[in-house]
Amino acid sequence: MNNRLLGVIDATTYHEGLDELTLHRSLAAVPFAGRYRLIDFILSNMVNSGIESVAIFPKFQYRSLMDHLGSGKNWDLNRKRDGLFFFPSPMLDSPNRGIGSFNHFAANMDYFLRSNQDYALIANCFTIFNMDFSPVLEKHIEAGCDITTICKDDQPLDMYLVKKSLLIDMIRTRAETGYSCISDVVSDINHSYTLCNYEYTGSAVMVDSISSYFQASMELLNPSVWKALFLIDQPIFTKVKDEPPTRYLNGSSVRNSIVANGCQIEGSVENSIISRGVKIGKNVVLKNCIIMQKCEVQEGCVLDSVILDKDVKVEKGTHLSGSKETPYVVRKGTVQGALMNS
Known part of the structure; x- marks a missing residue:
């Protein structure tokens, strides 16, 4: 699978309800569970699914995010071929209406053109979950889908799987179609693409407010919730720090x-x-x-x-x-x- 799927993480999202925690950092870098950051979950899920090339597209206040991720060593992404890439937005004054800004991607088109992978997984940075994306790709190919939306309880999780060549075409034709991002395409009832849904059955929480952040954190104190999120065979990786015991x-x-x-x-x-x-x-x-x-x-x-x-x-x-x-x-x-x- 690692030669077929490209990881793309949109770290530009801003939620007004999280102002108190995002004044000095991006949403992706918000601490969680004592030693993790929100981006650790999607990034670890990608790595555990065999993805070897991951591009992160940040926008504001991304210094702490870059400090946390570094070269990607803790996720085994510090490699000579593929690995971890950062592409900050050059358009600081243009708000993104949804996940996967085509303007942001267009400014870094070489990344998509030079990659060898056939498909791209575009995901947000603020969902707390543990998922293997291999079955999503298998279903996407078998069903002949153009775009697959990953859902939980029939609600989109702002994660999309698309053939890379189709994504490049949508980026290049964005002026003619009026689509500014991948979520624009999905929400347009008049689109001409074959759209599929993949239902994720595990636990998933999208952190978009202080109350959702607090609730998701407190639920971790339930041992069953903790064990369902932090799996032995699908670990959540984070920046390693050498510190003494408490x-x-x-x-x-x-x-x-x-x-x-x-x-x-x-x-x-x-x-x-x-x-x-x-x-x-x-x-x-x-x-x-x-x-x-x-x-x-x-x-x-x-x-x-x-x-x-x-x-x-x-x-x-x-x-x-x-x-x-x-x-x-x-x-x-x-x-x-x-x-x-x-």
Whole structure:
């Protein structure tokens, strides 16, 4: 299969409902599950499906995304032939109406022309799932489809499989047809293509708001959900960091939580996700929280249904609370103090 399918990840999507987490990073680079980023899921799925050439098309705030992915080594994509490619958008002021911008692709047409693969899988960067794309390609070829849309419960997942030669033709004729992206083609009831649907039966969550992000994160604390997403034979890869184990000091208590490496915990943590290098002080109470990398929660703080972005400091004695529907979000690199909330 690796000689037949090309991976294309659209990392240009912007959701207003995720403003608090995407001010300093692209949606693809939003942290998830303590040590992953959202793009890790689609990228790992492609690699596990035998795809050896993956192009990522970012737009805004992609420095952290490029830092996370690097040469693609952790996904076995640092290779002399094929591998991982970045193609930032040269048209910063033109909004994309859907997944797979033909203008963006046209600016990097050489990638498609030089690749040896026969088919292309165009996908978004913000779906949390674990899927093998091999059966999709098999069904696409057997049914004689022009475009296959991957769906969950009859709802599109913004993922499309198309023959590469047809994709190149659609890119070149975009001015005549009026199609600006692959999703434009699919949504046009007057198109002349053979459109097929492939129903994915596993779990899939499209993160498009703070509430969907928070809910998807909290569901990971259910062991059955975790095991269904992180499969032994289809691992989700991410950037590897060498950090010491987490230290649990006297008086600490951790229940039903995910805790990454390099943390120091003295307080109480329940139903929460703690990323790398976090410090939880003495007599702290955390419930239903997402704490991102290198945050510090000082002594005596009480946090319930809170999302702390990276490098946040919560000062001594601060109380913060939100709800499952509207969690309290603290922006990256800020200081949250008790006097600020009084």
